[in-house]
Amino acid sequence: xxxxxxxxxxxxxxxxxxxxxxxxxxxxxxxxxxxxxxxxxxxxxxxxxxxxxxxxxxxxxxxxxxxxxxxxxxxxxxxxxxxxxxxxxxxxx
Numbered sequence: 001x002x003x004x005x006x007x008x009x010x011x012x013x014x015x016x017x018x019x020x021x022x023x024x025x026x027x028x029x030x031x032x033x034x035x036x037x038x039x040x041x042x043x044x045x046x047x048x049x050x051x052x053x054x055x056x057x058x059x060x061x062x063x064x065x066x067x068x069x070x071x072x073x074x075x076x077x078x079x080x081x082x083x084x085x086x087x088x089x090x091x092x093x
Contacts, residue, residue, distance in 0.1 A: 005059075007041045012063050014055045023059045026067030026088050033073045040075065041066035060085070 003016040013022040044065030048058035061081070068076040068084045076084065 003055075005045060007038060007062070007066070012041070012059045014059055016055070019055055021056055021059075023056065023063055025063045026071070026084075028067060028071045031070045034070060037066045037070050040069040064088075 003014065006013040007025075009025060010027070011022045011024055014020070041062045044062035045058050047065075048061045053061065064081055064085045065076060067088070068080055071084075072080075
């Protein structure tokens with residue numbers, strides 16, 4: 001194991017030999033769905049790693065994917081994520 005990622009409803013954490021940190025997850029007052037939030041987080045995180053994002057940016061993207069899904073009940077596309085992250089960016093860091 002070279003790194004650890006933990007995703008909770010409130011925060012997401014990352015740790016490896018050189019880094020440790022976390023980002024806030026978007027709080028959704030009235031979720032449309034919860035089942036699948038972790039899958040969306042994992043997909044966003046892996047996408048970010050495949051495109052060489054740093055760990056903090058990967059956590060932000062993963063949290064946005066999960067938060068969008070929970071809030072809207074469907075998977076985001078690139079434009080959905082861009083709008084969601086622009087509107088809620090202050091909540092993540």
